[in-house]
Amino acid sequence: MATTSSGGEPEHATADREIVMSRVISAPRELVFEAFTQVRHLSRWWGPEGFSTTTRSFEFRVGGAWDFVMHGPDGTDYQEWITWREIVPPEQIALLHGESRDDPNAFESVLAFEPAGDETRIVMRTVFPTKELRDEAVEKYHAIEGGEQTLRNLAAYVAELTRNDTGRNETTSNETTPKGAES
DSSP, X not given: OOOBOTTSOBGGGGGGGEEEEEEXXXXXXXXXXXXXXXXXXXXXXXXXXXXXXXXXXEOOSTTOEEEEEEEOTTSOEEEEEEEEEEEETTTEEEEEXXXXXXXXXXXXXXXXXXXXXXXXXXXXXXXXXXXXXXXXXXXXXXXXXXXXXXXXXXXXXXXHHHHXXXXXXXXXXXXXXXXXXXX
């Protein structure tokens, strides 16, 4: 049985147009998924090293869009548009990513959030309309390195959230339980 992309094509038919990367993140799947679904999180980690993000609009729902600008470390601004095509909390997000809503060169990505004990394995599969567009993204825009850096940024951000949450829980516990009153 052939695996199909969300576009309905057999997976082997897209091999020369795709980039697949994954990373194990030391956090529960629900938290990793949440980091993708709220702009307050995305703006803190999205993009390769040295990039920042300014959001113009954000609506996380099927058919909704994220309209944003990525600011490169060299001062270049990259207009970006993501349309959410499928959302299955906390398992999967499918999206269409281009420079604008009607970008004919937009690429499709499917993000799978797989539980791995106390950790989460995220698999990002991106399929470009043509092999040439995929090759251009890899060679000109360093899509593989940029994707790996973005997932590394996500892992660091989620680790920070986890540390802060643990610290808050310990502080709250110490503040609300008088010394010697523990059972």
